[in-house]
Amino acid sequence: MQIKKNAIRVGTGLAMAGMLALQIMFAPGASSATGKVTVWLEENSTSTCFADVLTSANKNSGLSFAMTAKPQLTEAMRTALASGGAPDVIFTPGPAFTSEFAKAGLLEPLDSYAKEFGWNKSISPWNLALGKVKNKLYSLGSEQETMLLWYNKTVLDKLGVKVPKTTKEFSAALDKVAAAGVTPFAGGNTEWKPVNEWFLSAMWNAVAGPDNVYKALTGKMKWDSAPFVEATNTLNGWMTKGYMSGGLDRYYTRTFQEFQADHANGKAAFSMEGSWRFQNIGTQFKESGQEWGWAPFPTKDGKELYSIGVGSSWGLNKASKNKAGAAEFLKTLFTPTTQANLVMKCGMSPAPVQIAKKMLAGQEKRHADSIVRLGQAAAKGNFGYLTWAFWPPKTQNFLIEEIEKVWAGSVTTKQYLQGIDKVFAGELASKSVPPIPSRG
Amino acid sequence: MKSKKRKSRVKRGAWLFILPILLLHMLTILVPALVGIYFSLTDWSGFGPATFIGLENYKALFEDPGFLQALRNNFKWLVFFATVPFSIALTAAFLLSQVKRGGFAYRIAYFVPYVLPAVVIGSLWKFIFNPDSGITRILSDLGIPGFEKALLGQPSTALLSIAFVDNWHYWGFLATILLVALQSVSPELYEAARIDGANLRQQFRYVTVPGIRPTLVFMFMMTSIWSFLVFEYVWVMSQGGPAGSTEVMATYLFKAAFREFSAGLAAAAGLTMTMFAGIIIGVFLILRKRGWEI
Numbered sequence A: 001m002q003i004k005k006n007a008i009r010v011g012t013g014l015a016m017a018g019m020l021a022l023q024i025m026f027a028p029g030a031s032s033a034t035g036k037v038t039v040w041l042e043e044n045s046t047s048t049c050f051a052d053v054l055t056s057a058n059k060n061s062g063l064s065f066a067m068t069a070k071p072q073l074t075e076a077m078r079t080a081l082a083s084g085g086a087p088d089v090i091f092t093p094g095p096a097f098t099s100e101f102a103k104a105g106l107l108e109p110l111d112s113y114a115k116e117f118g119w120n121k122s123i124s125p126w127n128l129a130l131g132k133v134k135n136k137l138y139s140l141g142s143e144q145e146t147m148l149l150w151y152n153k154t155v156l157d158k159l160g161v162k163v164p165k166t167t168k169e170f171s172a173a174l175d176k177v178a179a180a181g182v183t184p185f186a187g188g189n190t191e192w193k194p195v196n197e198w199f200l201s202a203m204w205n206a207v208a209g210p211d212n213v214y215k216a217l218t219g220k221m222k223w224d225s226a227p228f229v230e231a232t233n234t235l236n237g238w239m240t241k242g243y244m245s246g247g248l249d250r251y252y253t254r255t256f257q258e259f260q261a262d263h264a265n266g267k268a269a270f271s272m273e274g275s276w277r278f279q280n281i282g283t284q285f286k287e288s289g290q291e292w293g294w295a296p297f298p299t300k301d302g303k304e305l306y307s308i309g310v311g312s313s314w315g316l317n318k319a320s321k322n323k324a325g326a327a328e329f330l331k332t333l334f335t336p337t338t339q340a341n342l343v344m345k346c347g348m349s350p351a352p353v354q355i356a357k358k359m360l361a362g363q364e365k366r367h368a369d370s371i372v373r374l375g376q377a378a379a380k381g382n383f384g385y386l387t388w389a390f391w392p393p394k395t396q397n398f399l400i401e402e403i404e405k406v407w408a409g410s411v412t413t414k415q416y417l418q419g420i421d422k423v424f425a426g427e428l429a430s431k432s433v434p435p436i437p438s439r440g
Numbered sequence B: 001m002k003s004k005k006r007k008s009r010v011k012r013g014a015w016l017f018i019l020p021i022l023l024l025h026m027l028t029i030l031v032p033a034l035v036g037i038y039f040s041l042t043d044w045s046g047f048g049p050a051t052f053i054g055l056e057n058y059k060a061l062f063e064d065p066g067f068l069q070a071l072r073n074n075f076k077w078l079v080f081f082a083t084v085p086f087s088i089a090l091t092a093a094f095l096l097s098q099v100k101r102g103g104f105a106y107r108i109a110y111f112v113p114y115v116l117p118a119v120v121i122g123s124l125w126k127f128i129f130n131p132d133s134g135i136t137r138i139l140s141d142l143g144i145p146g147f148e149k150a151l152l153g154q155p156s157t158a159l160l161s162i163a164f165v166d167n168w169h170y171w172g173f174l175a176t177i178l179l180v181a182l183q184s185v186s187p188e189l190y191e192a193a194r195i196d197g198a199n200l201r202q203q204f205r206y207v208t209v210p211g212i213r214p215t216l217v218f219m220f221m222m223t224s225i226w227s228f229l230v231f232e233y234v235w236v237m238s239q240g241g242p243a244g245s246t247e248v249m250a251t252y253l254f255k256a257a258f259r260e261f262s263a264g265l266a267a268a269a270g271l272t273m274t275m276f277a278g279i280i281i282g283v284f285l286i287l288r289k290r291g292w293e294i
Helices: A002-026 A047-057 A073-083 A095-103 A111-117 A125-130 A153-159 A167-179 A195-208 A210-217 A226-240 A256-264 A275-279 A281-288 A323-333 A336-346 A365-380 A393-408 A413-429 B002-039 B056-063 B065-098 B103-115 B118-128 B135-141 B158-183 B187-195 B200-229 B232-237 B249-258 B263-289
Strands: A035-042 A063-070 A089-092 A139-145 A147-152 A183-185 A268-274 A292-296 A306-316 A383-385
Touching: A035 A047, A035 A073, A035 A089, A035 A323, A047 A063, A047 A323, A047 A336, A063 A323, A073 A089, A073 B249, A089 A095, A089 A323, A095 A139, A095 A306, A095 A393, A111 A323, A125 A139, A125 A306, A139 A275, A147 A153, A147 A195, A147 A256, A147 A275, A153 A167, A153 A268, A167 A183, A167 A226, A167 A268, A195 A210, A195 A226, A195 A268, A195 A306, A195 A383, A195 A393, A210 A226, A210 A383, A226 A393, A226 A413, A256 A268, A256 A281, A268 A275, A275 A281, A275 A365, A281 A292, A292 A365, A306 A323, A306 A365, A323 A336, A393 A413, B002 B263, B056 B065, B056 B263, B065 B103, B065 B158, B065 B200, B065 B249, B103 B158, B118 B158, B118 B232, B158 B200, B158 B232, B187 B200, B200 B263, B232 B249, B249 B263
Parallel strands: A035 A063, A183 A268, A306 A383
Antiparallel strands: A089 A306, A139 A306, A147 A268, A147 A292
């Protein structure tokens, strides 16, 4: 009798264990991978929220994601990769970095995972192209970004300035704002020198045109050609007139907090910043009691254009002892649900994946609108190219550093662009330029 | 004969004692230095294989206007630090040596900035230099010319402003070192000078300076070497900008290595910095060999 009872107990136990195993196996996001996956994140205002979203998305799997936020992540990751102490998942500020790591044989190709997880369908083709080195996929771009024109609606309404659509209207609007004693642009690069490239990215695409940028990036056009001279000179005019934060000396010394406050308080009318500004613009303007808005960056021909790029890139450490687990992390990260949660809960820009409109229900209308419009433009091939995603590292650093010499008057626009041409030609020859997706 | 043997044994013993530290030094200094020399002759990106390219990196460095500007800035830094902190520190140390009571409190006050991290000092002074909220705003409001614009935001004033901040933290340390040296000068020499009718300036010129010359020269040599290695203050306060006006060799190196993936070029820049430091040491060794009391 006792034996029978025990047999029933054992049988029931086994059945329950089996059901539990089946539940885990077929639960959403579940996989056969187990163990711990180490991930390093950039230490910033969204890192905790990001970790929470990923942990929550992973709660039904047998994996644990050990996410650590680190300051100066780029340098730390480089050193760790070189010394063999890097985490399982490799996070970088963009494809230019991951492609260097891939070329050195430090990353695991993702092609088989792309096939297994259906990334070829769910992730935008231009993003997949961006992560390739020698025709193999090594990284996935996250945080799809674009340069936008942000404006203080309260100030523009008061001054009777309309939101510009063309470069000509833009220049006229800036002159009108300046004449009224309001600073046209809020900006500052004391904390992050690459702020310089935000403006260059926006102006080259908007004024020189994305087709010319494509030609230049593929070596079919010189960077010192007339369209780029015109675009750079337009920007220089604004900078040297003191339109940015009231003068170059202020631009070089203003922090993010300071210049964004200038914008929210109405000291400045416009701001040329990326879509990441959605993270805090609502709070800043709510505090000041003023109204804000965004518009596509004004172009020479007035047609709506979004220059695209990614703000970060994810790969897989070749030396990882848990590659299957690391791939699961990427799978979890690049699901539309996770990306929608990152938008909704953390205010982050989503990766270029197809997010259904209903997933963004309840999201701040202007933010949701930008995501939809950017996604549509990218899908149609109506996009431009952001420097931090498509430019090779030496050229990128050159354009950031040397533009200040143009603004200081020690170098001419032509000399500056010739310098870019020279550095870029070297990187094009050494195959350091990432794959450039064609438009349309 | 016996004494010769003993001497040899003592010598061997001494070598045995220094052997562990010598091996450690070779492992941590000599080997990386040799590896660095090798990489400076390659196109290494910081990862993976490196291709030997001879002296191309050095050629590229000295053809790059950006590097030449950085080099010029290091020399400006050297001129500043070879004069300003020494003048202040020497004067302060001499005056402090005359103080009979409360001298220790002064010494602590001078020394405190030296123990603060560069990041803290740099950030603090960035705030002080803020043209809209810092002390420069107050000075500008008082009508003092030159403070209406951001000191760190103009190519003409940025380097000097950073040097001022670095000096703010450095001169107290220098003054303390010089004061210790001053205290080793025999008081009898001052007394003799006074009996001979020497005034304070003459005592300083003929007693103090010769008395502390070895310390003075050593600190001068170290300050000169450090002038070619400066990095933290420039990085924290300006990252080499605006328009490259505060770029120094170390910030150039950092950008080459971490922003451009040109580790070979960065190694060449690093060795060039070391070469300048080596030249300074060489000059002092030659002067010493020629009988200078240093």
